[in-house]
Amino acid sequence: MSRISISLTVNGETKEVQTEPREHLADLLRGTLLLTGTHIGCEHGVCGACTIEIDGVPARSCITYAGACDGATVRTIEGFDDDDVMAALREAFAREHALQCGYCTPGMLVAARDVVLRLPDADEARVREEMAGNLCRCTGYRGIVRAVLSVLAERKKGA
Amino acid sequence: MTSSESGLGVGASLRRKEDARFLNGQGRYVGDITRPGMLEVAFLRSPVAHARLRSVTKPAGAESKVFTIDDFPGVGTIRANSALPGFRISEQPVLAKDKLRHVGETIAACVADSRAAAEDLAALCELDYETLPAVFDMRTATLPETALVHDHWSMNAFLETRRDDDVSGLDAIAAAKVTRTLKTSRQSMAPLEGRGVLAEWDSRLEQMIVTTSTQMPHVTKSGLADCLGLDEGQVRIISPDVGGGFGYKGILLPEEVVCASLARRLGRPVRWIEDRFEQLSASANCREHHYILTAWADKDGKLLGAECEAIVDAGAYSSYPFGACLEAAQIGSILPGPYVLPLLRCHTVSACTNKPPILPYRGVARTGVCYAMETTLDALARKLGITAEAIRLVNLVPPEAMPHRNLVGKVFDSGDYPESLRRAVKAIDIPAVRKRQAAGETVGVGFATFCEQGAHGTSVYHAWGIPFVPGYEQSHVRLSPDGVLEVRVGVHSHGQGMETTLSQVANEVLGIHPSKVRVVHGDTALTPYSTGTWGSRAGVMAGGAVAEACRQLSVRIAAIGAALLQVSKDDVVVEDGKVRRKDTDSSVSIADVARTWYRAPQNLPRDVDKGGLEITAGYRPDPDTGTHSYAAHAVIARVDTDTGEVVLEDYVIVEDGGKLLNPMIVDGQVLGGLAQGIGTALYEEMPYDEMGQPLAGTLADYLLPGSSDVPDARLEHMETLSPWTTFGQKGIGESGAIGPPGAIINAINDALASIGAEVMDLPATPERVLAAIHLAKSGKQ
Numbered sequence A: 001m002s003r004i005s006i007s008l009t010v011n012g013e014t015k016e017v018q019t020e021p022r023e024h025l026a027d028l029l030r031g032t033l034l035l036t037g038t039h040i041g042c043e044h045g046v047c048g049a050c051t052i053e054i055d056g057v058p059a060r061s062c063i064t065y066a067g068a069c070d071g072a073t074v075r076t077i078e079g080f081d082d083d084d085v086m087a088a089l090r091e092a093f094a095r096e097h098a099l100q101c102g103y104c105t106p107g108m109l110v111a112a113r114d115v116v117l118r119l120p121d122a123d124e125a126r127v128r129e130e131m132a133g134n135l136c137r138c139t140g141y142r143g144i145v146r147a148v149l150s151v152l153a154e155r156k157k158g159a
Numbered sequence B: 001m002t003s004s005e006s007g008l009g010v011g012a013s014l015r016r017k018e019d020a021r022f023l024n025g026q027g028r029y030v031g032d033i034t035r036p037g038m039l040e041v042a043f044l045r046s047p048v049a050h051a052r053l054r055s056v057t058k059p060a061g062a063e064s065k066v067f068t069i070d071d072f073p074g075v076g077t078i079r080a081n082s083a084l085p086g087f088r089i090s091e092q093p094v095l096a097k098d099k100l101r102h103v104g105e106t107i108a109a110c111v112a113d114s115r116a117a118a119e120d121l122a123a124l125c126e127l128d129y130e131t132l133p134a135v136f137d138m139r140t141a142t143l144p145e146t147a148l149v150h151d152h153w154s155m156n157a158f159l160e161t162r163r164d165d166d167v168s169g170l171d172a173i174a175a176a177k178v179t180r181t182l183k184t185s186r187q188s189m190a191p192l193e194g195r196g197v198l199a200e201w202d203s204r205l206e207q208m209i210v211t212t213s214t215q216m217p218h219v220t221k222s223g224l225a226d227c228l229g230l231d232e233g234q235v236r237i238i239s240p241d242v243g244g245g246f247g248y249k250g251i252l253l254p255e256e257v258v259c260a261s262l263a264r265r266l267g268r269p270v271r272w273i274e275d276r277f278e279q280l281s282a283s284a285n286c287r288e289h290h291y292i293l294t295a296w297a298d299k300d301g302k303l304l305g306a307e308c309e310a311i312v313d314a315g316a317y318s319s320y321p322f323g324a325c326l327e328a329a330q331i332g333s334i335l336p337g338p339y340v341l342p343l344l345r346c347h348t349v350s351a352c353t354n355k356p357p358i359l360p361y362r363g364v365a366r367t368g369v370c371y372a373m374e375t376t377l378d379a380l381a382r383k384l385g386i387t388a389e390a391i392r393l394v395n396l397v398p399p400e401a402m403p404h405r406n407l408v409g410k411v412f413d414s415g416d417y418p419e420s421l422r423r424a425v426k427a428i429d430i431p432a433v434r435k436r437q438a439a440g441e442t443v444g445v446g447f448a449t450f451c452e453q454g455a456h457g458t459s460v461y462h463a464w465g466i467p468f469v470p471g472y473e474q475s476h477v478r479l480s481p482d483g484v485l486e487v488r489v490g491v492h493s494h495g496q497g498m499e500t501t502l503s504q505v506a507n508e509v510l511g512i513h514p515s516k517v518r519v520v521h522g523d524t525a526l527t528p529y530s531t532g533t534w535g536s537r538a539g540v541m542a543g544g545a546v547a548e549a550c551r552q553l554s555v556r557i558a559a560i561g562a563a564l565l566q567v568s569k570d571d572v573v574v575e576d577g578k579v580r581r582k583d584t585d586s587s588v589s590i591a592d593v594a595r596t597w598y599r600a601p602q603n604l605p606r607d608v609d610k611g612g613l614e615i616t617a618g619y620r621p622d623p624d625t626g627t628h629s630y631a632a633h634a635v636i637a638r639v640d641t642d643t644g645e646v647v648l649e650d651y652v653i654v655e656d657g658g659k660l661l662n663p664m665i666v667d668g669q670v671l672g673g674l675a676q677g678i679g680t681a682l683y684e685e686m687p688y689d690e691m692g693q694p695l696a697g698t699l700a701d702y703l704l705p706g707s708s709d710v711p712d713a714r715l716e717h718m719e720t721l722s723p724w725t726t727f728g729q730k731g732i733g734e735s736g737a738i739g740p741p742g743a744i745i746n747a748i749n750d751a752l753a754s755i756g757a758e759v760m761d762l763p764a765t766p767e768r769v770l771a772a773i774h775l776a777k778s779g780k781q
Helices: A025-032 A084-095 A105-118 A124-133 A142-158 B019-023 B115-124 B217-228 B254-266 B276-282 B328-334 B366-384 B388-393 B417-427 B430-438 B498-510 B538-565 B590-599 B663-683 B740-751 B766-780
Strands: A004-010 A013-019 A051-054 A057-060 A073-075 B039-045 B051-057 B106-112 B126-131 B157-164 B176-183 B196-202 B207-212 B235-238 B270-273 B289-297 B303-313 B344-351 B443-454 B473-479 B485-489 B517-520 B572-575 B578-581 B587-589 B614-619 B627-639 B646-656 B714-718
Touching (some): A013 A025, A105 A124, A105 B019, B039 B115, B051 B106, B176 B366, B207 B217, B328 B366, B473 B538, B485 B498, B498 B517, B538 B614, B578 B590
Parallel strands (some): B646 B714
Antiparallel strands (some): A051 A057, B051 B126, B157 B344, B196 B207, B289 B303, B443 B627, B473 B485, B572 B578, B627 B646
8 A cells, every 4th residue: 555645733743644545534643643532433424523623624534534634734632732712611511511431522622612613602502503513422412512502601701 | 527518429419530531532442542563453244144154265365364263263152041941042153154144243353454454354355155035024033934043943033931911801891902013123322432352462471451342341351251261360351441331332242252362363462443334234233122012991091901012123143141132031021111000911022133133222121111101101091082191190100109019020119200200291381282282283292201120130130040140249449558549340430420429439438538539440450340330230339339348448447547546446437538536626537547557557556457448348239129210201392294304392301310429420321311212212223124234334324313403401300219229329320211212202193193193113203204194194085
């Protein structure tokens, strides 16, 4: 199998990595870069467990070829330590019991952060609709929805 | 100050200790763990449901990387027998031999440095097989002309059970009789993390170390040792973070046996990670029931008796440890549900088919039985012209009858079943629904009431004769020199938050801050033997064991503390993390006691217990017939008669789980179960064609409920203590998944009552709803 070289900026660090044309980005992040916080749930872009940020936008890393990401800036769950919105979401997720087994959580947080930043006025129905691309098999979603809504409310109060 | 008052012990909604690692992407699941020199495994799986396997040709030049059953002559088959009379024994080869019995059955293991390269090898293997007619329909599986899944059996049934009360006189005296034919669909439990196995042979310890995503590490250890011909000390199972179980990971896997065999043979670690296609195609393994249920009632709706003909599609093999008939054989005993049922005639069949072997999914048989009983009750109510609430209230076991032994011998421990329903009725806006119905809207309200036996033990399971019978649950507690308490348990936590809840139990007894309690689980080398996490048992059993171990430890702590305080041990109490003199405020901390035992033994009293500060203690409720949590579900559903779409507008659950150890976590369990129950009711279905091929291969075809499909449910709790458990807690982990299909279909049928349509089969997809409407309309014409 032929190998290709790509350059990626991952969580602030630029790296030269080798990949196969058929390798998806989630496998590269997990296998080559040992960033195992990105999880693989369905490999069809349905469940959202692999959601990361590519060039500032949430993306499914399981249906993104690594080879197509040459020059891209990638952020995974391991790369949000200095982010206020992520910190607020983590606090809210723990408070609202928005996670159980933890497998969907990293992807859920990346998607939720995008909703918080993009839709400051979202109501419950909108949050449910926006988060519908990330499946959770444990919580029944109530805690997740409440966590996102609470961060939206905090930000409104703070603004 | 008692621990409950401190807000950290039993009854506190303490935030979870395990959250931090998950929120930061630092959880460790099998797929996150690698070893130097590790090989990845891809399985060549059966492309057909039923065939005679003639040969497997390995790819030229790669023969040494592909393994069939012939390469493992010493490896045994997987057997899970039942002592129930008439049980037919299946032998499940870990790699297929001679015959293929379901799509996805493992045939060969291919190893390579990467999974992708291993899959390439699997694709190059050539199979020669003779296709046989597939047994794909449990209703015809047992007919004499149907092909046999196991050639030496006389019919395709693992087991039949019968209960033969005489119901022949009921037609004459009943005011109403209804019969319903109902079917639930085959489902995939679909935890977000699939299965995964990493096996390594430690040549120094002569030990097989298997890191695997399991709910029951110790049972897996026993089963694996048996299959591999090793003694149990030569097998260590590590179950790290597990991304959801729900029953899917309560099994000894053929893949575990194969990976362990490969690791030993190759002298290298090997890993297999299940992908979603494997999960859906090879392991859609639960919930497929068929009922013909007849019920008789008097004019008030009081049940006079029931007759049930039930079939469960148990698939091709009897999985270890729960076996092929756990669901069907239970139907007769759980059909009465929370009701007083005077007579029951029931025949069940555990049908053997060319489908993946059945596993018990959250709620086990109860979800299907509750669905059948609750929809049949509503049909009776409609026929009698009484309300759904009325027919339930007249039949529910009343509180004054508790504890209550019902006609099949189940013993309900405590509770006020009718009150849960009354509260649900009060919480949901029935008048508004009736008003909208009068205005012509197809909206309806539905109820389901049920009880859930949990934490049932020896006295229940020994009669079933499954490969293990749960006995005393044990916990090992150890105070370390710095005063931190280690709590070791053999159950496994995979979302249930037991690292938190069991810390709260320890806090309740010893007053040690939960942050100073480390709960150790998921490693057979570190924890006492346990049958694991299943059957809504961990909160009762492990909770009771931890409390008992801490209680015994507190006696030893008190003795050392009293000596340090220079008083008699009768004059001290252990509370709030300290040993305190009863008459004054002077105290020593538990950490001081620990330091004394380990680092300043010269200060110990002469008569100190030489067992020190570690104890293994066991626990079993007495009686151990199980706790019964119970609930009333009430739902308002709107049906679009043009598209068949069902929208859940409101959902209320009134639940009684006895004492809630951590109410926040209990809510999470109930709400998570609810979402899964909604999936069963409306979305989830693995269809099979007549060749036995599964037709949903991705999560785009197999629909799991998303956030926009699940309503913002309202929960109310009653807390009737169980008289038989440590804190009065009851098993409640599966409850949420039991009621939704019954309640939701009843709401749909209430909405469609004006049309005269009734949905019978699950899930109530738009197609099925429209078909029911069409049938009713064409019947009227």
